[in-house]
Amino acid sequence: MMLKDKVAVIYGAGGAIGGAVARAFAREGAKLFLTGRLRAPVEAVAEDIVSAGGSAEAAEVDALDEQALDRHLRSVIDKASRVDISFNAVGIPNRTILGVPLVELDVEQFSLPITTYTTSYFLTARLAARHMIPNRSGVIMTVTALHSRTGIPLVGGYGPAMAAKEALTRDLSAELAPQGIRVVGLRPQGMPETRTIKEAFEPRAKASGMTWEQWQEFLASRTHTRRLMTLEEMANMAVFMASDQASGMTGTTVNLTMGSLDD
Ligand SMILES: NC(=O)c1ccc[n+]([C@@H]2O[C@H](COP(=O)([O-])OP(=O)(O)OC[C@H]3O[C@@H](n4cnc5c(N)ncnc54)[C@H](OP(=O)(O)O)[C@@H]3O)[C@@H](O)[C@H]2O)c1
Numbered sequence: 068m069m070l071k072d073k074v075a076v077i078y079g080a081g082g083a084i085g086g087a088v089a090r091a092f093a094r095e096g097a098k099l100f101l102t103g104r105l106r107a108p109v110e111a112v113a114e115d116i117v118s119a120g121g122s123a124e125a126a127e128v129d130a131l132d133e134q135a136l137d138r139h140l141r142s143v144i145d146k147a148s149r150v151d152i153s154f155n156a157v158g159i160p161n162r163t164i165l166g167v168p169l170v171e172l173d174v175e176q177f178s179l180p181i182t183t184y185t186t187s188y189f190l191t192a193r194l195a196a197r198h199m200i201p202n203r204s205g206v207i208m209t210v211t212a213l214h215s216r217t218g219i220p221l222v223g224g225y226g227p228a229m230a231a232k233e234a235l236t237r238d239l240s241a242e243l244a245p246q247g248i249r250v251v252g253l254r255p256q257g258m259p260e261t262r263t264i265k266e267a268f269e270p271r272a273k274a275s276g277m278t279w280e281q282w283q284e285f286l287a288s289r290t291h292t293r294r295l296m297t298l299e300e301m302a303n304m305a306v307f308m309a310s311d312q313a314s315g316m317t318g319t320t321v322n323l324t325m326g327s328l329d330d
Contacts, residue, residue: 068096069310075152076100076143078130078191081108083261083298084210085156089113091302092309093121097152100143102128130157130187140194149202152309153195155209157187158263164223166270172223180228188232192250196243203247206309207239211254211320213328221270229254233320240318251308252320255301256290256327259283291326 075092079085080101086108089099093116103109106127116123124146128139143150164180192207199205214222215229233252240250257264268282277285287294304323307313322330 069306069312071096073097073151074143074147074149075154075309076102076140076150076195077154077156078102078128078187079155079157080112081105082156082158083258083263084301086112087298087302088154088156088305089123090116091306093119093123095306098147099123100126102126102130102139104129130155130191131183133190136190136194140198144198150195150198150205152206152208153191154305155188155191159183161263161266162269164225165267166221167223168221169223177224180224181231184228185231185235188235192239196248199248200246205248207248207250208305208309209236209252211252213254213256213324215254216328221274236320237318244317249317251313251316253301253305253308253323254320255323256296256325257286258296258298258301260298289327290324296323296325
């Protein structure tokens with residue numbers, strides 16, 4: 068087991084990526100503390116894990132609320148005595164941020180993803196680091212998208228938000244790696260099993276006239292494998308990156324775009 072007895076906190080654990088990462092971490096022996104904006108979806112993931120013999124607790128925590136985050140992580144430390152892995156998988160609905168040309172976009176809609184994604188990642192990473200520094204050990208992780216590195220139309224502030232998160236990953240690592248804490252991101256290609264990717268497709272469909280199937284084929288045609296990534300493949304990489312096997316990886320975002328984005 069690659070994560071045996073590691074204590075992991077996941078933010079946005081009721082979502083597609085958070086839930087898949089939680090299940091994969093549990094399979095590898097981690098003790099999970101799962102959080103999300105609403106309790107029910109997080110509870111469902113925790114119940115799945117526990118019924119499969121794993122260890123998971125669910126809590127309702129807004130990943131933009133500094134005090135709620137602090138209270139929750141203190142309760143984790145009280146129960147498990149430490150935190151080894153912090154994974155921010157928070158995502159806001161694409162329909163609220165995509166689909167409007169930049170020249171027509173109002174500043175609130177432009178700023179929403181930038182503020183939300185960076186603030187949530189900053190708050191959860193800073194808090195985790197404060198508890199990890201005394202142990203000189205820990206891994207801080209998050210997820211971005213290829214919009215961080217390539218120009219894509221009709222995505223508003225989403226690209227700048229993803230680029231900012233990747234910059235924060237590098238900067239956190241520059242400060243924390245000397246203290247034994249690794250900071251790594253994952254940048255997956257779109258995973259068609261998730262509602263997120265369908266929501267991202269909708270504004271594009273209107274503009275391009277493509278069907279959902281044609282759009283998946285278009286994305287897949289840009290990968291070297293000519294297919295899109297599965298949640299399981301992404302989660303397996305998250306396990307490896309969180310494990311001590313990846314002790315040489317920090318200050319970077321793993322390119323999981325299957326060749327559609329050059330390094
Ligand atoms: N899915 C993909 O193919 C893909 C590929 C590359 C990158 N990404 C990126 O990865 C991230 C996660 O994607 P996903 O597909 O897992 O999205 P998702 O299924 O929508 O999950 C996001 C989760 O974050 C939660 N959340 C939102 N605001 C929160 C807050 N303030 N506090 C706590 N939890 C909050 C959501 O809860 P509610 O539902 O209650 O709001 C939801 O459970 C996004 O940034 C997405 O753009 C996704």
